[in-house]
Structures are given as structure tokens and as C-alpha cells.
Amino acid sequence: MIRRMATAHVTADPGAARTLGEAFRALDYSEGAISRLLGDEAYAGDPEDAPVAERRLPQTELGTVIRAFFLQLPVSRRAAGAALGRRGLAALEATGLAEIGAEVVPRVRILPVGDLLVASDDFPGEDDESRSDYVAAYTPTSRLLDSLTPRRRVGSALDVGTGSGVQALLAARHARRVVATDVNERALLYAELNAALNGLENIEFRRGSLFEPAGGEYFDLVTCNAPYVVSPENRWAYRDAGFRADEASERVVQGAADHLADGGFATLLVSWVAADEDEPDERPIAWTETLDCDSWILPIWGSDALGHSATWNDHLTDDRARFGAALDTWTDYLARLGVRWVSEGAVVLHRRAGRRFSTRVDEVEEDELEEAGAQIERAFAARARLAELKRRADLLEATLSLAVPVRLEHELEPRRGRVAVTGATLQIEEGTHTIVEGSPRALELVATLDGSARLGDVLQMSAARLGLSETETSQLRRDLLDLSHELLELGALRFC
Numbered sequence: 001m002i003r004r005m006a007t008a009h010v011t012a013d014p015g016a017a018r019t020l021g022e023a024f025r026a027l028d029y030s031e032g033a034i035s036r037l038l039g040d041e042a043y044a045g046d047p048e049d050a051p052v053a054e055r056r057l058p059q060t061e062l063g064t065v066i067r068a069f070f071l072q073l074p075v076s077r078r079a080a081g082a083a084l085g086r087r088g089l090a091a092l093e094a095t096g097l098a099e100i101g102a103e104v105v106p107r108v109r110i111l112p113v114g115d116l117l118v119a120s121d122d123f124p125g126e127d128d129e130s131r132s133d134y135v136a137a138y139t140p141t142s143r144l145l146d147s148l149t150p151r152r153r154v155g156s157a158l159d160v161g162t163g164s165g166v167q168a169l170l171a172a173r174h175a176r177r178v179v180a181t182d183v184n185e186r187a188l189l190y191a192e193l194n195a196a197l198n199g200l201e202n203i204e205f206r207r208g209s210l211f212e213p214a215g216g217e218y219f220d221l222v223t224c225n226a227p228y229v230v231s232p233e234n235r236w237a238y239r240d241a242g243f244r245a246d247e248a249s250e251r252v253v254q255g256a257a258d259h260l261a262d263g264g265f266a267t268l269l270v271s272w273v274a275a276d277e278d279e280p281d282e283r284p285i286a287w288t289e290t291l292d293c294d295s296w297i298l299p300i301w302g303s304d305a306l307g308h309s310a311t312w313n314d315h316l317t318d319d320r321a322r323f324g325a326a327l328d329t330w331t332d333y334l335a336r337l338g339v340r341w342v343s344e345g346a347v348v349l350h351r352r353a354g355r356r357f358s359t360r361v362d363e364v365e366e367d368e369l370e371e372a373g374a375q376i377e378r379a380f381a382a383r384a385r386l387a388e389l390k391r392r393a394d395l396l397e398a399t400l401s402l403a404v405p406v407r408l409e410h411e412l413e414p415r416r417g418r419v420a421v422t423g424a425t426l427q428i429e430e431g432t433h434t435i436v437e438g439s440p441r442a443l444e445l446v447a448t449l450d451g452s453a454r455l456g457d458v459l460q461m462s463a464a465r466l467g468l469s470e471t472e473t474s475q476l477r478r479d480l481l482d483l484s485h486e487l488l489e490l491g492a493l494r495f496c
């Protein structure tokens, strides 16, 4: 079936989209090429930067395609034909992704994301110009969800609120089959078009709200970059789900758990409210504590009611009166709900056999976060092993090794003519880049764990080498156990 997007003339013609994708790839239209020609900040640019960026582009076939589909500027028909070839240009016309006359005028933006191509609506327009069913490309939250998704091979995956389809496309490369859902018909059209643009044939698209299109099916992977914004409006499908306070997020967490197969993972980008900013995470803790899953809550952003209202009405800042009115409407809404603090972040779930499940909370810095899927898998595998221990101290019988590069830093202070070590931190050098504090001696010891001896033996050997007293050895034992538990749960240590 060929779907047609009523107003934008875009058609999910799979054959034409596949041909077009091949023409783009033949030119190396990729993230790497764009960074090389326009600089590393090119992806953070907006339409106002286009006049500068276009002057950096070479007069080549690749330059033409970047000009048209990355910067969204018209190019001559002759240049487009030279770049895409006759078949490519015909495919462009068939998909409706550009208006073709004497000039080729792009109707959409096509972003390379890794080695995928993702078509979506243009740069976000001004408030009144942008439509409620606007479909975004690869936003900062799309990147966060992507970075926090385990990428092992699986049988099935479900992407709820697929938008441009980017998470479904990413999953389609390591899942046998993917189901992608959205309430927004335009989003599904883009997602379908994008699957074809990338030659992916294992994604099924279903329209409906949240988990309703998933029926009674179970999946090995669930992803959802939810329309999670706590908002009094129904302005944009991608932002406002139309539920009260953080109810959309609560439903997403519960729904993901309900559709998770044994051994499966869910990565969900959601938000949650709090009446007390000193206890910001009570609600997701309560949501996850009743699930038959281990869960990991990763707060990324937090703001008070006014800060939250300002962030999500940023597009109005040029119009003082409208911006002020929106702030009043939003803060009144939050005050009526008793909300003083709003957090946004990820909830990761893992379903496993067993009965003792746990929830943990770790803040994540957006700018520090890198690809963390493998770390997440290790962290949950370690938690399953820890849940089997009868006593905390049984960990001394285990053999552990460091699973990631780490950086150990000491705090030094001059004291009575000598330099004393007053503290230390260990930073995980990949994934979440979490920093752990601890006693310098215990941190030094865990940083040397290489799977060659049991933890208890490592402790005894170190105590003997340092000539520690019995009291000092007991202290080191407690610190080492605490730290090993912590680093196992963070995926920085692994059981051998």
C-alpha cells in the first residue's frame, strides 16, 4: 500500500524511496561528510545559519545534496539531476520529498543519523507556522534514547510513539522484526518512508495510542521517547500527549513492563513531577517498585515549575506578552496540580526470572552521555547475580574484573610539611560517565581488579602489603564491598 501525506504531497512509495536512498548513499551523504564540510557544530545549526553554511559547501554533487536536504535550500534541476542521476531524480519526484520545476525545492529535511537517512519535517517553524502533527527528526531526546538502548540481537522490538521512525530503524538492524506505533498519521508515513529510504523491510507500522496497537504481544526490546511534557496544552503531538500531569509517562512505564518478554529490556524517555524538590524521584520509584522487573531511573534534567514552563515555551521568547501569558498559564496549571518540580529522564527496565527486583536512581549528565547500551546490559546482569547472594559479604567469594576504562583521581592536601590524600573519585570513562566517590584505598583496589583472584583474597593480599591493622582491614573490607556493589550495579565491574 502506498500512503500519501495529504498536505505535504509526500508519498511513502517504497520502491522510489529505496532508489533515492541508494542515490544518497552512493554520494556518501553521511554524518561524517557533513561534519567534514560544515564542521562538528553543523547539526546544532538552525535555518538562520544556512547562508553561512551554504558558502562553505563545494560545488560538487555531494555539495548539492547537502544544500538541498541538510540545509533545505533550493538547487537547480540540472544540479540535482547531476547529483542524483535520472533514476534518483525520478524517485525524488515520486516520493514528493521535493517540488521539482526549474528548481528543486525540498519539502522535507533528510538527516544522516549514523549510517541511516531520516526524513522529517523541516526545521521547527515559528509557533503559529508549525503544525500540530509536526514530525521532528533526530532531536536531543532521540539521541539520549538511542544512547541508552541495549543493541544486542533480539527477536522482536516495539517502538511506541515512533515519530520519524528513527528508533524503529535503529532497532531494525538488530531485531528480527519491529513494530512501530504512533497516533500521528503523518509520523507513520514518514516512518514508513524512512524504512524504505534505508532499505529496511522488517518494520510493521501500526496506528493507535500508546500500547493499544501492541495488543497482547510481548517484545524483547521496547523503546519509547514519549510525548512526556507536563503541559496544560494540546499544541503538538510530539510534545503534549493530552494526559494529566505525568500520567502519559506512568502509562508508558507500566505498558512497557506489561509487553516485555522474559530477558527483555525497555528504554523509556519520560518525565515525572514532585511536590517536593528535595524528593524529586518518588513517583518513578513508586511506578517501578511494583513491577516484576529490575529498573534503573536516570534523571537527566530537573527544573522548578517556572523553569519548566520557560523551557517548553522557549519558541515564544521574541513576543514578550505571549511568552508571559504562556508562563502564567503553565505555572497556574502546575500549581493547581501541586507540582513544584519536574524531572525528565530515562527509565530502563529489565525483565528476568526471579522474585527479588530492585530499583536504583543515578543522575546522568546529558553532555557526558555516550553509547551506554553495553554498560546497561552488564549492570542488569550484575544486579541479577547480586540478587542471588544470601548475604552482602558473599561477594568476597566472587571473582570480579573491571569492564570499562576508568579514571582515578586523588584529592591532595598539604599537611604538616607532607602531602596527604584526603579523598578520591573514580570516573567511568564511557557510557554514562558516572563519577563514584569512595575511600582512596578501596578505589585503588577496585581499579586493579582483573579477574585473577577472589575479592576476599585481593583484600587480604592488599592488607598484608600495606601492613594494615585489624581495624583498618575491617574498614577496607566494608569500603571494598560497598564500592564493588556500586560498580557492579553501574556496569563498571563484571562477574568473571
Ligand SMILES: C[S@@+](CC[C@H](N)C(=O)[O-])C[C@H]1O[C@@H](n2cnc3c(N)ncnc32)[C@H](O)[C@@H]1O
Binding pocket: 136, 137, 138, 139, 141, 142, 145, 160, 161, 162, 163, 164, 165, 166, 167, 181, 182, 183, 184, 187, 208, 209, 210, 224, 225, 226, 227, 228, 237, 238, 239, 240, 241
Ligand atoms: C518525542 S516524539 C518521539 C519521536 C521519535 N520516537 C524519536 O525518538 O525521535 C513523541 C512521539 O509520540 C507520538 N505520540 C503522541 N501521543 C501519542 C500517543 N498517545 N500514543 C502513541 N504515540 C503518541 C507523537 O506523535 C510523536 O511522534
